[in-house]
Amino acid sequence: MDIENKKVQLQEKIFETLQSNLKKIRAILDIDQAQLGDMIGVSRQTINNIENGRVKLNKMHYLAIMAVIDQLINQKPNLKNTVSALLKESVLGVPIVGATPMGEIVAGALGIGFLSVKALMDATKKSNE
Numbered sequence: 013m014d015i016e017n018k019k020v021q022l023q024e025k026i027f028e029t030l031q032s033n034l035k036k037i038r039a040i041l042d043i044d045q046a047q048l049g050d051m052i053g054v055s056r057q058t059i060n061n062i063e064n065g066r067v068k069l070n071k072m073h074y075l076a077i078m079a080v081i082d083q084l085i086n087q088k089p090n091l092k093n094t095v096s097a098l099l100k101e102s103v104l105g106v107p108i109v110g111a112t113p114m115g116e117i118v119a120g121a122l123g124i125g126f127l128s129v130k131a132l133m134d135a136t137k138k139s140n141e
Contacts, residue, residue, distance in 0.1 A: 031069040052076035
């Protein structure tokens with residue numbers, strides 16, 4: 013299996029992990045579908061469809077949701093371990109935990125870990141250059 017296929021599989025696994033745990037994470041962070049939708053610029057129905065698997069989580073949804081999770085965890089650090097436990101996976105030996113990026117976001121690549129708003133903005137800037 014070549015590197016590109018492994019990257020795609022890794023990305024899919026990370027997206028699936030977030031998508032399958034999104035409802036639980038929202039409950040822990042005490043936000044409803046409408047609030048999360050407002051925070052990332054989509055409708056409540058889009059969040060509902062993502063949570064119920066009717067819409068597959070895409071890269072932009074992933075980045076936006078992770079930025080919101082990061083922001084809320086920074087406001088409520090006591091919830092970090094609980095949310096991290098839901099997202100914990102071992103990807104190439106690198107666990108997806110913590111409130112800072114553990115991977116580098118570049119155009120066409122995938123950030124591993126909770127993303128800060130700054131990391132999201134940096135990634136957007138790089139992809140527009």
